[in-house]
Amino acid sequence: MTLxxxxxxxxxxxxxxxxxxxxxxxxxxxxxxxxxxxxNAFLVETPERALSMAExxxxxxxxxxxxxxxxxxxxxxxxxxxxxxxxxxxxxILEGFRPPYESTVTANLWQAGAVMLGKVNMxxxxxxxxxxxxxxxxxESPWRRHGDNRPLVPGGSxxxxxxxxxxxxxxxxIGTDTGGSIRQPASFCGIVGMKPTYGRCSRWGIVAFxxxxxxxxxxxxxxxxxxxMLGAMAGHDPRDSTSAAMPVPDFEAALTGDIRGLKIGIxxxxxxxxxxxxxxxxxxxxxxxxxxxxxxxxDISLKMTKYALPAYYIIAPAEASSNLAxxxxxxxxxxxxxxxxxxxxxxxxxxxxxxxxxxxxLIGTYVLSAGYYDAYYLKAQRVRTLIARxxxxxxxxxxxxxxxxxxSAAFAMxxxxxxxxxxxxxxxxxVPVNLAGLPGISVPAGLSSDGLPLGLQVxxxxxxxxxxxRVAGVIESAAAFTAKPDLAGGGR
Amino acid sequence: xPALVEGRTGAWExxxxxxAHAQVISKAKLFSGAATAFGAEPNTQVSLVDxxxxxxxxxxxxxxxxxxxxTGLGLAAEINLVSVFDRKNYxxxxxxxxxxxxxxxxxxxxxxxxxxxMTDGSTREIGITRLHLEQDAGKxxxxxxxxxxxxxxxxxGVALMEIVSEPDLRSAEEAGAYLRKLRSILRYLGTCDGNMxxxxxxxxxxxxxxxxxxxxxxxxxxxxVNSIRYVMQAIEYEARRQIELVEDGGAVEQxxxxxxxxxxxxxxxxxxxHAHDYRYFPDPDLLPLRLDPDWVEALRHGLPELPDAKRARxxxxxxxxxxxxxxxxxxxxxxxxxxxxxxxxxxKLAANWVMVELFGVLNRLGRGIESSPVSSVxxxxxxxxxxxxxxxxxxxxxxxxxxxxxxxxxxxxVEERGLKQVSDSGAIEAAVDTVLAAQADKVAEYRAGxxxxxxxxxxxxxxxxxxxxxxxxxxxxxxKKLAG
Numbered sequence: 001m002t003l004x005x006x007x008x009x010x011x012x013x014x015x016x017x018x019x020x021x022x023x024x025x026x027x028x029x030x031x032x033x034x035x036x037x038x039x040n041a042f043l044v045e046t047p048e049r050a051l052s053m054a055e056x057x058x059x060x061x062x063x064x065x066x067x068x069x070x071x072x073x074x075x076x077x078x079x080x081x082x083x084x085x086x087x088x089x090x091x092x093i094l095e096g097f098r099p100p101y102e103s104t105v106t107a108n109l110w111q112a113g114a115v116m117l118g119k120v121n122m123x124x125x126x127x128x129x130x131x132x133x134x135x136x137x138x139x140e141s142p143w144r145r146h147g148d149n150r151p152l153v154p155g156g157s158x159x160x161x162x163x164x165x166x167x168x169x170x171x172x173x174i175g176t177d178t179g180g181s182i183r184q185p186a187s188f189c190g191i192v193g194m195k196p197t198y199g200r201c202s203r204w205g206i207v208a209f210x211x212x213x214x215x216x217x218x219x220x221x222x223x224x225x226x227x228x229m230l231g232a233m234a235g236h237d238p239r240d241s242t243s244a245a246m247p248v249p250d251f252e253a254a255l256t257g258d259i260r261g262l263k264i265g266i267x268x269x270x271x272x273x274x275x276x277x278x279x280x281x282x283x284x285x286x287x288x289x290x291x292x293x294x295x296x297x298x299d300i301s302l303k304m305t306k307y308a309l310p311a312y313y314i315i316a317p318a319e320a321s322s323n324l325a326x327x328x329x330x331x332x333x334x335x336x337x338x339x340x341x342x343x344x345x346x347x348x349x350x351x352x353x354x355x356x357x358x359x360x361x362l363i364g365t366y367v368l369s370a371g372y373y374d375a376y377y378l379k380a381q382r383v384r385t386l387i388a389r390x391x392x393x394x395x396x397x398x399x400x401x402x403x404x405x406x407x408s409a410a411f412a413m414x415x416x417x418x419x420x421x422x423x424x425x426x427x428x429x430x431v432p433v434n435l436a437g438l439p440g441i442s443v444p445a446g447l448s449s450d451g452l453p454l455g456l457q458v459x460x461x462x463x464x465x466x467x468x469x470r471v472a473g474v475i476e477s478a479a480a481f482t483a484k485p486d487l488a489g490g491g492r
Numbered sequence: 493x494p495a496l497v498e499g500r501t502g503a504w505e506x507x508x509x510x511x512a513h514a515q516v517i518s519k520a521k522l523f524s525g526a527a528t529a530f531g532a533e534p535n536t537q538v539s540l541v542d543x544x545x546x547x548x549x550x551x552x553x554x555x556x557x558x559x560x561x562x563t564g565l566g567l568a569a570e571i572n573l574v575s576v577f578d579r580k581n582y583x584x585x586x587x588x589x590x591x592x593x594x595x596x597x598x599x600x601x602x603x604x605x606x607x608x609x610m611t612d613g614s615t616r617e618i619g620i621t622r623l624h625l626e627q628d629a630g631k632x633x634x635x636x637x638x639x640x641x642x643x644x645x646x647x648x649g650v651a652l653m654e655i656v657s658e659p660d661l662r663s664a665e666e667a668g669a670y671l672r673k674l675r676s677i678l679r680y681l682g683t684c685d686g687n688m689x690x691x692x693x694x695x696x697x698x699x700x701x702x703x704x705x706x707x708x709x710x711x712x713x714x715x716x717v718n719s720i721r722y723v724m725q726a727i728e729y730e731a732r733r734q735i736e737l738v739e740d741g742g743a744v745e746q747x748x749x750x751x752x753x754x755x756x757x758x759x760x761x762x763x764x765x766h767a768h769d770y771r772y773f774p775d776p777d778l779l780p781l782r783l784d785p786d787w788v789e790a791l792r793h794g795l796p797e798l799p800d801a802k803r804a805r806x807x808x809x810x811x812x813x814x815x816x817x818x819x820x821x822x823x824x825x826x827x828x829x830x831x832x833x834x835x836x837x838x839x840k841l842a843a844n845w846v847m848v849e850l851f852g853v854l855n856r857l858g859r860g861i862e863s864s865p866v867s868s869v870x871x872x873x874x875x876x877x878x879x880x881x882x883x884x885x886x887x888x889x890x891x892x893x894x895x896x897x898x899x900x901x902x903x904x905x906v907e908e909r910g911l912k913q914v915s916d917s918g919a920i921e922a923a924v925d926t927v928l929a930a931q932a933d934k935v936a937e938y939r940a941g942x943x944x945x946x947x948x949x950x951x952x953x954x955x956x957x958x959x960x961x962x963x964x965x966x967x968x969x970x971x972k973k974l975a976g
Contacts, residue, residue, distance in 0.1 A: 081547045094546065101540060103547060205547040212776035240549050241778050320775050322579050325590020326544040330643070341585055341641070368581070368771035377773060 003028035004168040008072050008225040011171060015071050022057035022071030026050050026115050029073040029170060033117055033201035036169040039140045039487065041160040043078050044086050045118040045278060055117040060113065068232045070113035075120045075162050075170035080106050080216075081205040082119065089207040090124040090134035090157075093352025103205025104237045105174060105216045112232035117170055117347075124322065124354045126181055126209040129426040131159025132413065133356040141189060141410055142167035145450040152410040152452070155185030161219045162189035169490045172220040172229055176206060178213045179312055180406070180430025183442035186219055187405035190444040190483060192472070193219045194226045197463045198437035199244035201230075202237030210316035211242070213434045223443060223473045224429030227251035230465065245349055246463055254466035255473045260294030264471065265398030270429060271457045272407060279404050279454065282446050286402050286456045289478035290471065292458040300394040300401070301335075304387045308432040309424060311387070314367050314380035315435075321364025322356075329437030359420065376467035388436040395461050401469045403429050405442040405455035429457060439465045441472045444481040453483065495663040496704060499735045504701045506731040507708060508661035510723075512674060514653045514684035515628070515692035516559045522627050523550030523593060530690050534633075534644035542649040544588035549777050552577075556651040558681040558791065560600050560625050563653055565792050566681045567620050569604025573785060575624075577778045579647065581771040584671075586630035586643050594654075596772040599624035600781060606657075606677070607800055608669045610970055613814065619658030628652050653684065659698065659708070664724040664731075671695065671720045676799045680824045688719045693721050699730045701738065709734070710744040714758050717751050726751040730758050802827055810839035819847055826863045828887035832868035837875050845875060851891065853896050865896050874902035884963050887911050915962040920953070922970050924959065927952045928973060938974055949974070 003025050006014065031045050049196055050073060057071035081087050081099035088094040102110075110116070123133040130153035141154040141163055154163040158175030162185035165173050175182040177195035183216055186193025194217045208214060218229035231251045237243040265289060271280070291297055318380040329335035331346030331425040334348035353361065367376035394401070406426055416422045433440040439462070442455035460468035496503040521528060524541035541548045564571050576598040579591040601623035630648035632641050655674065661667045675686035675693060678907060686693045691952040695718070700711035717723045729751075734744050749758040797805070799821050806817040806827075819831045820843065829850075834842035850871065854864060874892060877883045883891060883906065896907045906912055914920060927949060928935050938945040949970055953961055 087546070089546070096547070097548075098543065101545075101547075203547070204549050207546040208777075210776070239551060241551050242776075316771060322591050322771070322773070325583065326546070326582060326588060328583060328585075328590060330585050331543055331588060332545065342583075345583055365771065368773055370769045370771075373771075373773070446904050 004032045004171075007222045008069070008171055008220065008228050009222065011072060012066075012070070012228075016066065020185055022054040022061060023051060024117070025171075026054035026073045026117075029117055032167070032169040033164075036142070036164065036167045036487070037173050039118050039142060039163050039167060040137050041139050041163040041167070041169065042075070042118045043088065043090075043121050043136055043160070045117055048084060049085075050115050050117050053110070057113050057115065060408060067111070067113035068228060069109055071115060072113070072171050073115040073117045073410045074109065075117050075161055075164040075173035076106060077158050077173065077175050078119045078122050079126055079176050079207045079209075080174065081207065082106055082116070087119065087207070088135070089126070089135060090122045091327075091352065092334060092356065093327045093349070093356070094207075095352075097333050099205070101205060104202035104239065105206065105233045107205075107231055108235065109174070109229075114232070115116045120164050120173060122160050123157035123181075123486060124213075124357050125207065125320070126157040126176055126178055127320070127356050127360055128156040129180070129184055129423050129456060130411070130413075130416070131156040131185070133354055134227050135354060137363060139163050139411060140413070142485035143189065143452055144486045145452060147163060148450065150412045152412050153188070154157030155188035155406070155410060157181040157185075158193070158219060159185050162186055162193065165189070165191045165219050165221060166485050166488070172218060172225055174216055174233065175219045175293045176209075176214055176216050177430075177434065178209050178215075178316060179434050180427040182217045182219060182457070183430050183440055183457060184406045184426055184433060186442040187444070187453065188410035190453030190481065190485065191219055191221055192226045192441065192443055192476070193217065194230060194261050194441040194465075194468075195439065196234060196465055197244070197439045198434075199242055200246075200404045200439070200463065200465070202235070202240040202243045202363070204237055204239040204243075210319040211259055211323060212319060213312075213316060215434070219440065223469060224252060224255055224282065226441065226472075227255060227469050244463065249466055249470055251465060254470050256470060256474060257477065258294075259290065259471055262295045262400065262467070262471065263298050263398040264295045265298045265300035265394055265401040267300050267302045267305065267394070267401055267403060272428070275404075275407055280450050282454050282456065283402070283404050286445055286475055289475055290402065293474045293478070295471075298398045300398055302387075302390045302392050302432065304383060305432060308387055308435055309381045309428055311383040312382040312427070312431045313363070313424060314376050315384060316477065317360040318368050318377050319364070321361045321368065324353075324357070324361055344347040358422075362468060384435045387432055391432075391436045391438060399461070400467050401459040402471070405429060405457040409448040409450075409452035409454055433457075433459050438462055439468050441468050443472045443475045443479070445475060445479040446481070447483055451483075453481070495665075497731060497735060497738050497756050498702075500739050503704060504731075504735050505517075506662060506727070507659045507700045507702060507711075508663075508665060508667050509659035509698040510657045510661065510670060511698070512655045512671065513694045513696070514624075514655060514678055514686070516556050516651035516653055517683055518553060518556050518559060518651055520553055520555070521649040522553055522625060524649050526649065528650050529690070532646055534642070534646060536646065538645040538648065539904055542588065542645055544590070544923050550593060550775070552778065552781065553651065556625060557783075559651075560623060560653050561676065561783065561788060562681050562791055562795065563655070563683045564601030564623050564786075565608045565795055566677050566683075567601070567604035567606060569590045569620055569621065569623065569656070570602035571783065571788050572598060572600055572602055572736065573783045573788070574598065575600040575781045577625075577775045578772045578783065579775045580769050584629065584632075585641060586632045586645070586648065588630065588645060588648060592627050592629060594626035595624035595779070598780075599764075606670060606673050608666065608673055608805075609814075609818065610669070615706055621656040621658050623653050623655045626652050626654055627724060659700075664727040667697065667727055668720050668724045671723060671801070676822060680794075680796055680798050691718060694718050697723055697727055697730070699727055699734070699746065699975065700730055701734045710746050712744065712747055712749050712758070714749045714751050715761060722751055722753050723741065725753075725756055726758055729756060733758065734931040779923065796824070810834060810843070812839065812843055816843050816847065823861065829861055829864070829868045833872050833875065835872075837872065841875060841879070845871060849892055856908055865899060866892070870895060870901055877902055877906065881915060881962060882906065882913055883911065884913055884959070886959060887913060890959075894935055911960065913962045914957055914960045917965060917969065920957075920965055921973075923953050923956050924949075924966070924969050927956060935974065946970070946974070
């Protein structure tokens with residue numbers, strides 16, 4: 001048995017049966033973290049902390065008091081503030097920043113017994129779809145195309161999280177998803193990634209990108225693991241005014257495998273011109289799986305789909321331009337001196353922010369400016385309302401939706417990089433879900449012709465993660481995705 | 493009648509609107525639990541939210557909302573059951589987040605009004621445009637180091653109410669009266685202490701001039717004036733400056749100006765071209781603020797009596813003159829004090845004692861009525877001794893002075909010093925006889941028609957009795973004896 005191949009559910013059983021200790025489980029993953037260093041997934045490794053947390057888990061296991069995530073070694077996206085541990089959001093501007101506080105989501109996970117392996121790489125401030133905008137260098141996917149050794153992108157922005165989980169360097173990871181940043185890298189790396197309903201997980205202590213869209217979620221190697229982990233992450237937090245005062249259901253219990261009579265919507269606007277036929281084929285296969293499991297397929301329309309990306313690329317940068325104003329060199333992180341206060345701001349922000357962040361701050365500043373606000377920001381907010389209405393209407397006719405996660409498999413580093421628009425198109429199927437605040441999950445469902453993972457996305461009603469997980473579980477069983485990346489466990 | 497200002501080329505009307513920034517009385521800040529006490533060591537009352545650390549989120553302080561709604565109700569204003577917090581974006585070292593959370597398009601309080609009592613007895617209604625909640629910024633200290641600026645974030649995030657008036661004010665005097673009235677209402681409500689020296693009430697003044705009846709002129713905004721006197725001086729100066737500018741053929745430019753209290757002038761701070769583009773948008777970290785109408789109604793019913801109502805009641809119930817009522821209602825504490833003293837006693841007597849004797853002492857001691865050395869109960873006891881004839885008015889003042897000095901009650905001082913008024917007619921007759929015998933020549937003069945000498949005899953008897961003789965009784969006895 002290879003400890004690093006276990007899912008959370010399997011490791012849970014193993015720990016309970018004393019087949020191995022939490023310390024052994026963590027140690028195996030720490031070795032895998034070391035072996036996976038060429039991927040540049042981990043920015044900070046915290047082995048001592050990991051081992052001491054694992055020992056505490058063993059103590060609780062010995063007392064017969066295991067918690068939901070007892071002993072599970074996790075990779076933490078660098079967007080989560082972790083007390084005393086370097087937190088940079090993948091940016092130079094947060095150079096040396098060690099928060100004196102712990103984010104609610106990570107605190108919840110530690111409270112549930114999880115173990116921290118370290119902080120993982122990401123696109124700078126979560127802005128990107130390929131994990132190439134980070135200040136600490138790009139993350140490499142553990143996957144390779146058949147017969148092609150060019151390094152591939154893991155997707156983004158939670159690329160470090162996805163690569164770490166796919167490479168078996170972490171049993172699971174947490175990511176954040178603003179426009180697809182969990183689901184798209186999950187799809188690219190052949191793992192499960194879930195964005196819960198907006199408000200399900202607290203945003204307190206997560207470095208903000210676009211506050212009305214950001215949401216934390218689990219990245220795992222099975223749907224069951226996502227259910228277990230989401231249960232530990234979620235919950236109302238009075239410190240986040242947008243966190244929902246809703247009870248957290250037993251998500252794992254929702255995985256009945258029974259979707260008979262469930263209505264699954266297939267949004268016709270998601271059939272894009274020029275979409276690779278293997279994506280079409282995969283989608284059709286997913287439809288067939290659900291049909292044979294007893295679900296009823298419904299053709300639905302989400303008319304505003306084509307406006308989602310433009311609206312997103314106004315709203316998200318607008319919020320980001322304001323959220324990132326606090327990185328001014330005055331109180332923490334990088335400061336590059338100047339003759340005047342304005343000069344210090346310019347020097348600091350010029351040196352501290354990378355190109356993509358600067359681009360979005362400028363776009364965001366522009367769309368909020370006097371004279372442009374109505375034409376851009378306000379109109380985008382109206383579009384957002386209409387998109388949410390589209391979904392709400394569609395959900396009167398179906399219980400969940402099935403779509404591809406991304407319009408393509410992972411691409412090679414260097415591809416699509418000179419054209420931001422082509423890059424933004426990666427998120428075409430995921431962005432509307434964020435705009436509507438709904439839960440969505442990406443499940444690995446097959447391989448492309450050149451051997452790369454492809455994901456299918458299940459979208460659900462607000463706060464109905466249970467149905468989403470149930471449908472995802474059925475796809476997972478039917479797809480029986482067992483492919484492993486070339487670089488899993490550090491070796492080929 | 494709008495007050496007009498005479499220029500070189502004719503009459504001008506001055507148009508003024510005020511934006512008051514009133515610090516909400518609250519132990520905690522608007523969106524964080526940090527303390528708000530004035531005068532603490534720099535950066536000791538700062539939470540991670542106030543310092544805008546990554547991932548920190550604002551949570552609205554319910555008490556501050558309650559204070560704003562109470563203030564809105566006190567200004568007879570519409571309460572908006574749904575309001576929205578917006579971000580006002582600009583960079584400054586003492587604005588940690590790079591934006592101030594404020595309310596832009598949908599404030600918590602809408603249109604209201606303040607009634608001014610003018611010196612001629614008439615009243616003027618001044619419209620309130622809106623009241624919104626916002627965060628204060630921190631403080632930049634430029635004088636602590638030759639080349640560096642220090643930042644104190646104690647004030648960052650403290651709740652302010654911005655109270656905007658309509659451009660209904662027409663003179664510096666009206667602006668002063670408006671601010672005094674506003675401050676009085678805020679203090680009555682307990683929503684702002686109105687302490688301008690500590691900066692808990694600051695004012696931006698929008699001033700323009702026009703020919704009577706003409707459309708509004710271009711306005712200048714004078715920022716952050718921190719006393720009522722300065723507000724009046726600044727308006728006075730600014731109106732005069734604009735009139736002279738226009739009369740000399742120039743034009744007023746819309747700009748932000750500062751008041752230089754030392755020189756008594758306003759000078760430009762930044763022009764419109766350099767005006768900030770604040771890029772307001774709804775704060776995505778905060779949901780719209782929704783108020784329960786029942787909660788608002790409960791606040792409405794719980795409001796204290798406000799200055800206008802109290803003034804009217806003092807005039808009708810206690811038969812006070814409007815001038816006396818104005819003096820007594822200025823501060824809620826004074827009005828309460830007066831009412832405690834007046835209860836069951838002669839209100840006119842009570843009013844005089846509070847306004848003349850008590851206020852005189854407080855002025856001399858430089859103390860507020862809250863820390864008066866003589867409580868309302870103690871002053872009431874003194875007035876009882878005067879009303880029942882135990883003390884004459886003169887003795888009363890003497891006892892009062894002793895009460896101020898010693899903190900003892902009136903009865904104790906009377907006892908101690910034997911100051912009790914002598915109302916025994918036998919004792920008074922004896923004293924009168926002694927005086928008249930000693931002043932036989934004056935008695936003869938009096939009887940010959942110099943009736944003015946009556947006062948002299950009263951004085952002599954008072955002297956002989958150490959002022960304790962009951963004045964009414966003394967007069968009666970003396971008159972009888974002198975008549976022979």
